[in-house]
Amino acid sequence: MPDRPNLRIHFYGVQGSGSVFPSRAERQAAAEVSDHDLLAQVFADLKRHADAEGRISATVEEVLGGPVSRRTLLAYRRRFDVPEPRVYGGWTTCVRIETADGHDIVLDCGSGFRVCAKDIVAKWGNREDRELTILGSHSHYDHTEGFDQAAVCFDPRNRIRICAERSYLKALDQNLGIFSHHVDVNLKGVVTPLHYELMPAQFESLEIRDFTRKPPQGDSDSLANGYHPISEPLRIGATTIQPFEVFHPAPCLAYRFEHAGKVFVFCTDHELRRGDDPEHPLQRASLEAEARLRAHSMDADLLYRDGQFFQAEYDGEIGVSSTFGVSRLDWGHSCVEDVLDMATACRVKHTLIGHHDPNRDWSERNWIDETLRRKSEQEGLKFELARAETVYDL
Ligand SMILES: [Zn+2]
Ligand SMILES: [Zn+2]
Numbered sequence: 001m002p003d004r005p006n007l008r009i010h011f012y013g014v015q016g017s018g019s020v021f022p023s024r025a026e027r028q029a030a031a032e033v034s035d036h037d038l039l040a041q042v043f044a045d046l047k048r049h050a051d052a053e054g055r056i057s058a059t060v061e062e063v064l065g066g067p068v069s070r071r072t073l074l075a076y077r078r079r080f081d082v083p084e085p086r087v088y089g090g091w092t093t094c095v096r097i098e099t100a101d102g103h104d105i106v107l108d109c110g111s112g113f114r115v116c117a118k119d120i121v122a123k124w125g126n127r128e129d130r131e132l133t134i135l136g137s138h139s140h141y142d143h144t145e146g147f148d149q150a151a152v153c154f155d156p157r158n159r160i161r162i163c164a165e166r167s168y169l170k171a172l173d174q175n176l177g178i179f180s181h182h183v184d185v186n187l188k189g190v191v192t193p194l195h196y197e198l199m200p201a202q203f204e205s206l207e208i209r210d211f212t213r214k215p216p217q218g219d220s221d222s223l224a225n226g227y228h229p230i231s232e233p234l235r236i237g238a239t240t241i242q243p244f245e246v247f248h249p250a251p252c253l254a255y256r257f258e259h260a261g262k263v264f265v266f267c268t269d270h271e272l273r274r275g276d277d278p279e280h281p282l283q284r285a286s287l288e289a290e291a292r293l294r295a296h297s298m299d300a301d302l303l304y305r306d307g308q309f310f311q312a313e314y315d316g317e318i319g320v321s322s323t324f325g326v327s328r329l330d331w332g333h334s335c336v337e338d339v340l341d342m343a344t345a346c347r348v349k350h351t352l353i354g355h356h357d358p359n360r361d362w363s364e365r366n367w368i369d370e371t372l373r374r375k376s377e378q379e380g381l382k383f384e385l386a387r388a389e390t391v392y393d394l
Pocket of ligand 1: 269
């Protein structure tokens with residue numbers, strides 16, 4: 001691992017639709033596994049003190065390496081390696097990238113942004129350079145809900161630049177008024193008690209726009225402080241970021257990051273549509289978006305991609321975990337099987353499948369991840385279920 005990676009990618013939230021944590025029963029099941037692992041190792045250690053008949057002749061102090069105290073107990077515990085239960089999902093979408101040349105870039109402001117912002121504030125301390133770039137995917141609540149809880153928004157020294165498609169900027173502005181300095185009197189305080197007058201950071205917006213399309217009608221010009229054509233890469237220091245449109249019920253952007261030859265592709269909320277009619281306009285739009293995603297993912301080092309369903313769930317043959325089976329056509333999300341095909345065809349070195357379905361049982365998340373890891377060994381490429389609180393260096 002290099003001292004200073006080109007891109008250090010922190011996953012704070014990878015859960016789809018709403019924040020999900022394991023239930024009490026699921027936590028107890030995970031604790032049982034950990035307890036078993038720990039006790040098996042402790043009893044293997046005790047055997048060292050046993051005679052031929054298995055009788056233990058050592059004192060507690062001899063086993064522990066000193067008198068019983070918090071210090072000796074914890075030191076004894078540290079001798080044994082028990083893996084922590086894995087957190088699949090947790091907070092909704094938020095990913096942070098630290099570049100080798102010192103920039104912080106955040107992707108989406110789901111509920112994971114609250115934790116992410118605390119880390120940024122702690123890292124910045126009192127430093128002078130206090131600019132954060134946020135790249136938004138799309139307007140849905142699970143990609144914006146953490147914004148008004150983020151510590152970084154409440155310090156007047158901070159400059160926060162939000163680059164996104166117009167509906168993402170609008171979703172933030174209509175309740176908070178951070179760009180237009182205006183909130184409709186009927187909306188003020190309705191969705192959140194906060195608004196621009198209570199959020200002292202400096203906010204700036206850059207609308208990523210497809211200039212080949214007709215400009216939207218009726219939106220206030222005060223929403224965007226500037227425009228950026230979707231066909232052109234954004235540049236932040238030595239990192240180039242190519243936005244591109246994917247397929248979802250709301251306009252949605254994915255991003256390809258490149259820094260010193262290392263490539264990370266972030267593609268949340270994208271549906272490879274599986275309708276019956278290949279001529280259906282939505283089917284065509286989805287296939288075009290999938291082709292763009294493939295082109296941008298070719299030989300990528302790391303890909304994060306929506307794989308919310310299995311194909312049988314998408315088709316409605318079965319429900320997610322114990323829920324009733326309904327068709328997921330046009331829900332805006334892809335199937336795990338399609339993600340694996342795509343990542344294999346594009347020779348993506350490491351694929352993280354995220355935007356987990358909120359109804360997916362915890363035990364099933366574990367099982368899927370184990371299955372993906374075994375598949376990784378067969379393919380020579382790496383597949384995993386995305387987990388919160390993980391960090392990858394490129
Ligand atoms: Zn989403
Ligand atoms: Zn969405």
